[in-house]
Amino acid sequence: MPYQFTVSPDFSPDHLSGWYIFNTWLQKQLGEAVHLEMYDCFQTQKAVIESNGIDLIYANPFDAAMLVRKKGFRPLARPVGVSDEAIIAVNAESLIYDVADLSSGIKIAVTDDPDIRLMGMIMLEAGDLNLNNTIIISCDAYILVAKQLLKGNADVGVFLAEAYDGLSNIVKSKLRVIVRSEISVIHHGLMIGPKLAHRKMDILELLVGMKNNDKGQDVLKSLGFRAWDKVEDEEMEFMIDLMDALSV
Numbered sequence: 640m641p642y643q644f645t646v647s648p649d650f651s652p653d654h655l656s657g658w659y660i661f662n663t664w665l666q667k668q669l670g671e672a673v674h675l676e677m678y679d680c681f682q683t684q685k686a687v688i689e690s691n692g693i694d695l696i697y698a699n700p701f702d703a704a705m706l707v708r709k710k711g712f713r714p715l716a717r718p719v720g721v722s723d724e725a726i727i728a729v730n731a732e733s734l735i736y737d738v739a740d741l742s743s744g745i746k747i748a749v750t751d752d753p754d755i756r757l758m759g760m761i762m763l764e765a766g767d768l769n770l771n772n773t774i775i776i777s778c779d780a781y782i783l784v785a786k787q788l789l790k791g792n793a794d795v796g797v798f799l800a801e802a803y804d805g806l807s808n809i810v811k812s813k814l815r816v817i818v819r820s821e822i823s824v825i826h827h828g829l830m831i832g833p834k835l836a837h838r839k840m841d842i843l844e845l846l847v848g849m850k851n852n853d854k855g856q857d858v859l860k861s862l863g864f865r866a867w868d869k870v871e872d873e874e875m876e877f878m879i880d881l882m883d884a885l886s887v
Contacts, residue, residue, distance in 0.1 A: 643694050695832065699754050700826060750778050850866040
């Protein structure tokens with residue numbers, strides 16, 4: 640049975656092929672069979688995790704607590720210089736220029752991306768907005784959040800900053816950012832489960848060393864990363880505690 644690898648569903652579509660390239664590289668380097676399975680939504684992926692069907696995951700920070708505390712996962716590494724930030728954006732023709740301009744009853748387009756959804760709602764609290772006085776429009780992808788804004792179906796949209804920045808220039812020209820978070824300590828990361836734990840140091844050494852050879856650099860480029868940094872258990876616990884605090 641190959642080990643099972645997956646990636647948080649909020650990854651940039653531009654890097655889909657990059658994850659398959661990374662998986663092929665990892666198998667060759669480890670001499671182990673590793674199957675990459677992508678899931679369309681967070682609920683489906685979470686169900687597989689709950690049934691112990693995942694051994695390696697590039698996880699979003701919201702799921703980190705469950706992975707560590709309930710499933711015995713350990714952190715491996717995070718991309719250098721990449722953090723999870725949220726953006727609140729509107730249609731470029733909107734009269735909204737600040738969160739303070741918003742009022743109850745507005746329509747908010749969001750994805751099921753749990754940490755960005757949480758961060759977005761926290762940012763909107765400055766306008767006295769919450770889940771009880773707003774209308775949520777759930778979308779399967781960030782490009783669909785943008786389409787809701789462009790069609791006038793939503794007043795504001797909540798984006799992962801990396802996903803917003805990756806939108807086409809044509810789409811971004813028709814949108815306007817009203818606020819961008821600057822938390823900097825919340826990030827996705829590669830995490831390893833109990834069944835693969837005996838190869839933890841081998842995988843970590845491979846990841847950290849990728850930037851030192853041409854092949855590794857090519858794989859990193861396909862993911863949109865510069866390099867990997869080791870994540871200590873204490874750093875992961877700090878981020879989990881922060882996410883817990885934000886969720887209160």
